[in-house]
Amino acid sequence: MANSMNIISSTLGFDASTWPLHDMVFGDRANATYAHSSDAAFMFILYVSIISFILVMGATAYFVVKYRRVPGKPAELSPHHNSRLEVTWTVIPTIVFVAMFIVGFKGYTDMLVPKQGGIEADLIAAKWSWTVKYSNGMSNTAVMPSNKFLAQPVPVYYMPAETPVRLKMISKDVMHSFWVPDFRLKIDVLPNRYTKFWFETGSIPEKADTLQFDAGSPWSAMNGTPYVDHWVFCAEYCGDLHSEMGAIIRVIPKDKFQWWLANAGSADPPDIRGERLWQNNCISCHSIDGSLKTGPSWKNIWGATHTMTDGSKVVIDENYIREAILNPNAKIVAGFAAGQMPSFAGVLNEQQIADLIAFMKSPKVTEPAAEKPAQ
Ligand code: HEC
Ligand SMILES: [Cu+2]
CATH class of the missing domain: 1.10.760.10 (Cytochrome c-like domain)
Structure with missing residues (x-):
């Protein structure tokens, strides 16, 4: 039983990132171990919709022409029952819908059930900021300065690549929603109740950007570290500056992250x-x-x-x-x-x-x- 479930889920947990239209719809490839299943479910439903649209509209156009009213020719009586046809149009869509459900449900459980090991951190939301607190009490040491697209600076949170990261989230005031588009996951952050978010990213690509600090800076030990940035947004309207409530998850190699965690606390005045x-x-x-x-x-x-x-x-x-x-x-x-x-x-x-x-x-x-x- 478990074995056949595995076969079903691995067949249906497919990666749709190379399918035609994927990049047009998503703009970018997903980056979290569970995220491709969300794209896969979307692409599967999109393809089913496109094919059904063509079939239904094509048949409609054909029948409109074929059975059009011809002067002098009386209208045919419609048959009111055809068992073979009715079984077909019930069974085929049912199979397709069940497949959609399995693809979606598998992705959903992967997203919600955190993988053990790795690191844990607290995430605190407030009007209008995100604060991550690592297990040793550290917060971020980097900030993305404001620019013409960014009205206020946003914190940059280092996270280890290829490591499960579990966030325990709470809000200081109203409801917010922690949304990382690259991970395809968005979870509400509530006052008075913890919610959880977890992710594990893949390896850092060969040609990733690298960190560069001035020679005298306490951070220069991290020079040359490759990184990948993921934007964080708030997806629950929470007041005036809701749209400015951003942060960046900066994924760096595991060993660099460990160095950072151990040394970051006292580096700056x-x-x-x-x-x-x-x-x-x-x-x-x-x-x-x-x-x-x-x-x-x-x-x-x-x-x-x-x-x-x-x-x-x-x-x-x-x-x-x-x-x-x-x-x-x-x-x-x-x-x-x-x-x-x-x-x-x-x-x-x-x-x-x-x-x-x-x-x-x-x-x-x-x-x-x-x-x-x-x-
Ligand atoms: C959501 C908006 C908001 C945020 C975020 C916020 N404050 Fe305030 N703060 C206020 C308002 C409004 C007042 C004035 C009313 C009052 O005294 O409570 C205030 C007052 C203050 C005062 C007294 C200022 C004075 O002129 O006497 C201090 C000090 C202060 N805040 C510190 C902070 C610090 C430190 C932070 C960040 C850790 C912070 N605030 C974040 C809205 C905010
Ligand atoms: Cu918010």
Whole structure:
């Protein structure tokens, strides 16, 4: 029994990536061990639809001509029963539909049942960012800067190639959906309940791009590492900057990933780590150049005096910032709405809060010093 199931599933778990029309429909080849089955199901259904369309329309056109009304010739009576014909048009479509079901169901179970071994990480969604936390508490160390297609920078998460990766996902606020088009998989990320996402990519192609860092950089040990990038999007409308909620999964060879995981934590100074955290988690609501977004700008925030909605004045120091991050509704800055900023308790640890404070004190945020902060 198990054996015959294996035969059925391996016959139906075919790869349709070389079929005509595949690249036109998908633009790109799928890249996760389970992903080709999703393309296969789609291509199979597409082909069945095209063939049925031609058969049905062709027969219709033929019968319209053949049985058209001819003056002087009375209409023939329609036969009302033909067992052979009726059995045929029931059995053939049933076989085709069952095949569609098996192809789809096999792909679905492959996607949902994680493979063991490999690594595990947490994925935290918030308005409007994705944060991956690796097993040792590390987050990303790279960022894709904004450009003409990208309104805000997005985090780059290194992941090992040819290794099962399991993500335990939770949302800090509303429902989001973690979508990696290259993996053909999209799973909701909910508040108050964990959902799971897993993937394993294939080997990195010979002619992949390679990482290049400046000679003096702590990352130069990773120079020449080949990588493949996969975009991550949010597929569940979650507010203003839903469309900017991106990230990149950068797949690198296993040994390089292990090096990165072991060495990345202390490579950059605190203000650089803080800047990266801002780019990942805060930039959608807080600018550093004085422009207003959902939240107040951080330009010159350190040491400034801000007025709260209840009229009290607060001098901005470490404790105020820490409270604003962990318990945002404790004090609300005048002119801004409560309940907008998600709490980062459980997302950012003490080290990361200290890194953010170091960034707020750094020249990038405090200059030009002559100007006093606008509220
Ligand atoms: C979804 C939008 C949003 C995100 C994301 C967000 N904030 Fe906020 N933040 C706000 C709003 C709105 C306020 C003003 C209301 C209040 O005080 O809670 C605010 C206020 C603050 C304040 C007080 C500012 C002042 O001028 O007194 C600090 C500090 C702060 N946020 C830090 C952060 C940090 C650090 C992050 C990222 C880890 C972050 N916020 C992410 C919306 C956001
Ligand atoms: Cu979202």
